[in-house]
Amino acid sequence: MRIYEIDTSRRREANRFIKFPFRLYRGCEQWVPPIMPDARFQLNRKKNAFYRRNDAAFLLAERDGEVVGRIVVMEPRYYNEFKGTNNAHFYLFDVVEDQAVADALLDAAADWARARGLTHFRGPLGFRPFDGFGMLARGFEYRPAVGIPYNYAYYPRLVENWGFELEERVYSGYVNVHKLVREFPQRVLDIAEKVKERYGFEVKTYPDKRTLVREVAPPLVDLYNRTLTHIAGDPPVSEDEIEELAKSIAMIADPRLLKFIMKDGELAGFMFAFPDISRGLQRSGGRLYGPGLLHVLWDMRTTTWLNFNGMGILPEYQGRGGTAIMYAELYRTMADFPQYEHGDVVQISEFNAQSLNEMKKFGVDFNKTHHIYKRDI
Numbered sequence: 216m217r218i219y220e221i222d223t224s225r226r227r228e229a230n231r232f233i234k235f236p237f238r239l240y241r242g243c244e245q246w247v248p249p250i251m252p253d254a255r256f257q258l259n260r261k262k263n264a265f266y267r268r269n270d271a272a273f274l275l276a277e278r279d280g281e282v283v284g285r286i287v288v289m290e291p292r293y294y295n296e297f298k299g300t301n302n303a304h305f306y307l308f309d310v311v312e313d314q315a316v317a318d319a320l321l322d323a324a325a326d327w328a329r330a331r332g333l334t335h336f337r338g339p340l341g342f343r344p345f346d347g348f349g350m351l352a353r354g355f356e357y358r359p360a361v362g363i364p365y366n367y368a369y370y371p372r373l374v375e376n377w378g379f380e381l382e383e384r385v386y387s388g389y390v391n392v393h394k395l396v397r398e399f400p401q402r403v404l405d406i407a408e409k410v411k412e413r414y415g416f417e418v419k420t421y422p423d424k425r426t427l428v429r430e431v432a433p434p435l436v437d438l439y440n441r442t443l444t445h446i447a448g449d450p451p452v453s454e455d456e457i458e459e460l461a462k463s464i465a466m467i468a469d470p471r472l473l474k475f476i477m478k479d480g481e482l483a484g485f486m487f488a489f490p491d492i493s494r495g496l497q498r499s500g501g502r503l504y505g506p507g508l509l510h511v512l513w514d515m516r517t518t519t520w521l522n523f524n525g526m527g528i529l530p531e532y533q534g535r536g537g538t539a540i541m542y543a544e545l546y547r548t549m550a551d552f553p554q555y556e557h558g559d560v561v562q563i564s565e566f567n568a569q570s571l572n573e574m575k576k577f578g579v580d581f582n583k584t585h586h587i588y589k590r591d592i
Contacts, residue, residue: 216278216316218323223258223273232258232273235282236309237500245358246365247493248501253463257287257307257342264455265342268293272327276310276320284310284317288324289342290331297450303328303592305338308350309366310373317373325592336590337382339364344439344452344460345525347562349385349585350374357583360522360559361467361493363387364585371586379588384565388574388581390558392521392549395578399546407543410536416483418544419475424465427473431461434482438529466503467492469515472552474544476528476537484528484537486544491520491559519556521549542573 221228233254240246258273260266269292276284289304305324310317325336340348347363352371359365410416421427436457452460464473469490476484495514499507523545528537549555560579563570571581 216276216283216319218274218276218319220327221273221275223260229255229258229273231282232275232285235275235285238282239309239311240365243367245355246497247359247361248496248499250361250463250466250496250503251501252466252503254501256459263342264453264459267455270331271342272324273307274320274323274327276316278316283313284320286310286320286324288327289340290328290333294450301332301334303331303333303336304340305336306341306346306348308339308370308374310370312367312369312373314373314376318377321374321377329592334592336379336592338588340587343456345464349383349562349587352384352584352586354387354583357389358493359583360387360524360561361489361491361496362524363561374588377590379590381586382589383587385562385585385587386565386571386581387559387561387563387583387585388579390560390574390577390579392555392558393553395558396546396550396553398578399550403539404543404546406536406539410540414532414535415478416532416537416540417477418540419477420473421470421475424468424470427468427470428458428461428465431475431482433457435461435485438482438485438527464489467515472521472548474548476540476544478532483532484541485526486541486548487523487525488545488548489522489524490515490555491518491522493520494518519554521552521555521558523558523560524562542577 221232223229237248256263269290271287271289273287274285275282285307286305287307289306291302291304295302310320328336339350349364350370351364351366355368421430433454436452436454439452439457467489472488472490474486475482492511492514495511498510502508503511526541528541549558560574562585563574
């Protein structure tokens, strides 16, 4: 067995890294392939804004000429400078059920980090905002929402045996959309209308994806930084990162399901829902071109599942009824599109107790748990 760093500029080596999970999860009904343009963009050191302030190494484990594991280890320089930390992060960890392979991969990743003076190892954590993160530890029988990591049940055992300790739990859950629409509290809708009238809020959607990217990306930088980064104390995102994110979102979005809360013509909050295209991605192998695109487009039109992935409002409006507007828009999204019967609410940290409790009151059954791990190296 050997562990080696791939040259991401060589397409053949990049393909070996990207395509290993396709073989590992062959026959697994729950695994959803990555969106291939996104998967390739993660390795693109020339275009991906991540590499302007950070570095990463993509490692493969090979035995008898066959890939048996992979991992990316990151030096998040911008994060470390902002937080005053000395962390390395890992992501895209996939491995056969073999402790020796897992140990070798993690040892090599830790060695890479130590060589750069990094002393603390965390993950799985992604490259950019809205990347799915964590290692699945409960709910293996469920297909995840698009972009949310799935792994076999043996993964946590392998990394814990290597020495990782649990740092944080992150929960995702199921909601019966039609039931929630029937039982949604009228008082929340009433409060939302009063707040909108009193403070001059309005809710806006965009007619098409091109207009969405052009008009929303620039102001979304400030909105995202002021509404979400403070929750985990993460560093602010750049305009380049938000523009990349907006383009990525547009690939899988129905603009009608992306709600923006406006105050005096300025963005003040958002509520994002997406048609779940996981079955289409399974059929297309993650490809968004040729016949693969037809599978994804068909699934986008016919799916009965919604993914709820992101909501926030500026802190100054949270105590003035702004949160009620977000939940009212969540309700209207479900009520206005009755073809959706099921919902997946994704990735809420155990430290965000308020959101967890509110979602539970609305009938969300948190049936999936992801772990973020830590270890001193």
